[in-house]
Structures are given as C-alpha cells and as structure tokens.
Amino acid sequence: GAGVSQSPSNKVTEKGKDVELRCDPISGHTALYWYRQSLGQGLEFLIYFQGNSAPDKSGLPSDRFSAERTGGSVSTLTIQRTQQEDSAVYLCASSISQGNEQFFGPGTRLTVL
Amino acid sequence: AQSVTQLGSHVSVSEGALVLLRCNYSSSVPPYLFWYVQYPNQGLQLLLKYTTGATLVKGINGFEAEFKKSETSFHLTKPSAHMSDAAEYFCAVSEFSSASKIIFGSGTRLSIRP
Numbered sequence: 001g002a003g004v005s006q007s008p009s010n011k012v013t014e015k016g017k018d019v020e021l022r023c024d025p026i027s028g029h030t031a032l033y034w035y036r037q038s039l040g041q042g043l044e045f046l047i048y049f050q051g052n053s054a055p056d057k058s059g060l061p062s063d064r065f066s067a068e069r070t071g072g073s074v075s076t077l078t079i080q081r082t083q084q085e086d087s088a089v090y091l092c093a094s095s096i097s098q099g100n101e102q103f104f105g106p107g108t109r110l111t112v113l
Numbered sequence: 114a115q116s117v118t119q120l121g122s123h124v125s126v127s128e129g130a131l132v133l134l135r136c137n138y139s140s141s142v143p144p145y146l147f148w149y150v151q152y153p154n155q156g157l158q159l160l161l162k163y164t165t166g167a168t169l170v171k172g173i174n175g176f177e178a179e180f181k182k183s184e185t186s187f188h189l190t191k192p193s194a195h196m197s198d199a200a201e202y203f204c205a206v207s208e209f210s211s212a213s214k215i216i217f218g219s220g221t222r223l224s225i226r227p
Contacts, residue, residue, distance in 0.1 A: 004156075033214065043203060043217035056214060091157065102215065104149075104157040 002026070004105035006092050012111045013082055021077040021108045025094030032075050033095075033102060034067060035059075038088035046090075049075060082112045115140045115206050119218035127226045132176075132191040134221050136204030139185065146187045147205040147215065148178055157203070163187065174198070199225045 005024045013019050025032050034046040045059040049069045060066070064082075069075040079086055089109050093102040120135040138144055148160040161172025168180040174197075178189045187204060204218040 035215075035217075042219040045214040045216065048214055059214070093157075101159055101162065103159075106156045 004092055004094050004103055006090075006105040006108050008108060009106065010109045010111075012113065014113050015084060016081055018078065018080045019082055019110065021079075021090050021110070023075045023077070023092030023094075023105060025073065025075070025092070026096075026103055027073075028096065029094035029103075030072065030097050031095045031100075031102075032069060033093040034075070034077050035091040035093065036088045037091055037107070041088075043091070046077070079110075082110075084112045086110060087112045115144065115208060115216045117204050117206050117216055117218035119202075119204050119221050121221055122219065123222045123224065125224040125226060126194050128196055129193050132189070132194045132198065132223065134189040134202050134204075134223065136178075136187045136189065136218060137185050138187060138204070138206045140206055140208065142208050145207045146178075146180060147207070148172065148176070148187075148189050149203045149205060149217075151201045151203065151220075153200070160189070160202070194223075194225050196225050196227070199223055 007022045032049040036044045036046055047054055047067050048056040051072050052069050064080045067077045089107040091107045092105045095102045116139045118137045146163040149157045150160050151157050160176050161170045163170045163180045171177045176191045178187050180187050201220050201222050203220050205215045207215045
C-alpha cells in the first residue's frame with residue numbers, strides 16, 4: 001500500500017488488560033511518530049523513532065506505555081494494564097526523514113471499558 | 114518550549130463566505146508551521162506548511178495561510194467556503210532543528226451553512 005497503515009482499526013478492551021497497536025509506515029520512511037487524539041486533550045505527541053531508536057519518548061504518559069520498532073519499519077505501541085483514561089485514537093505517522101512532512105495513518109480507536 | 118493556540122473551537126460560516134481560522138504560536142527558534150485537516154472518520158491530511166521563504170503559503174483546496182512573525186500568527190483563510198470544507202482543522206508547529214515532533218493546537222471545527 002502507498003500510505004501508513006494501522007491495525008486494528010478499532011480495539012475494545014477491559015480495564016487492566018494489555019493491548020498492542022501496530023503501525024506500518026510508508027516504505028522507505030526512516031522516521032516514525034506516535035500521537036494520541038482524545039477528547040479534552042487534543043492531539044498529543046507520544047514518541048518518535050529514527051530508524052529503530054527512539055530519541056524522543058517525552059510524550060509517553062506513564063511507564064505503562066512503551067513502543068518499539070524493528071527492522072526500521074513496523075512499530076508496535078504497547079499499553080499495559082489499560083485504564084479508562086487511555087481511551088483515545090492512536091495515530092501513527094511517518095516521514096522520509098526527520099524534519100520532513102509527516103504522513104498520518106487512519107488511527108486505531110481504543111476503548112477501555 | 115513550543116505551543117500553539119487556536120482561537121475558536123468551532124467556526125460556522127455560510128457557503129461562499131470567507132473562511133478565517135486563527136492560529137498563534139510560541140517558539141524560541143524559527144518555527145516550521147503547518148495546517149492539517151481531518152475530515153470525518155478520516156486521518157490527518159496536510160493542507161499547507163511554512164518552512165522558510167515566502168510568508169504567504171498556498172495549500173490544497175484553495176486554502177492559504179500567512180506567516181506573520183511580528184504577530185506570531187499563522188491564520189488560515191479561504192475566500193469562498195464550500196460545503197466540502199466542513200472538517201476539523203489543526204494548526205501545528207515544529208522545530209526543524211530537532212523536528213522530532215509536531216505540537217498541535219486543540220483544533221477548530223469548521224461548519225458550513227447552506
């Protein structure tokens with residue numbers, strides 16, 4: 001595909017469960033970003049990858065949140081022991097390199113019951 | 114630290130009327146500025162961006178924005194609104210020196226009245 005893809009598109013989970021959200025960036029894009037969009041908080045930066053390393057994790061809200069990227073491609077955002085306040089749309093973006101236009105995926109809507 | 118303020122969480126205009134969405138930013142370094150649009154149930158799409166050079170930037174769908182350093186503003190305009198312009202618009206800023214992240218404003222929902 002030509003664009004950024006994310007899976008699942010929707011995820012409903014129970015409080016306390018762990019979830020994994022996946023992002024497939026545009027082929028050849030070295031930079032990958034995770035954002036969260038929630039009511040009342042707008043769009044928040046979570047973490048940024050350049051290749052497989054994460055130089056900026058400043059937006060991760062707590063130690064329950066982690067992310068990894070392997071092979072300079074796919075990234076997984078993991079939320080452990082989910083809480084209701086984690087309910088949001090999680091957006092992934094990629095760019096050909098740091099500082100260039102970011103292309104956004106459709107997002108994963110996470111609902112924690 | 115960088116920040117973005119969008120004035121008005123909801124703007125409503127008549128079809129054919131001028132669209133003006135306001136954005137002010139704060140940045141300690143020369144900023145890169147962006148406007149993104151999010152149509153219902155769709156992802157974010159870049160409308161336009163300012164990096165360096167000409168301060169009046171033209172984007173897609175007839176939108177344009179002007180970077181005014183003295184006013185720390187980057188307002189988005191369109192001369193004549195169309196029904197298809199109804200969406201959420203986000204102003205954003207990044208530091209090219211790091212460019213590790215984009216800081217978004219809280220968004221403005223644009224509604225178009227027939």
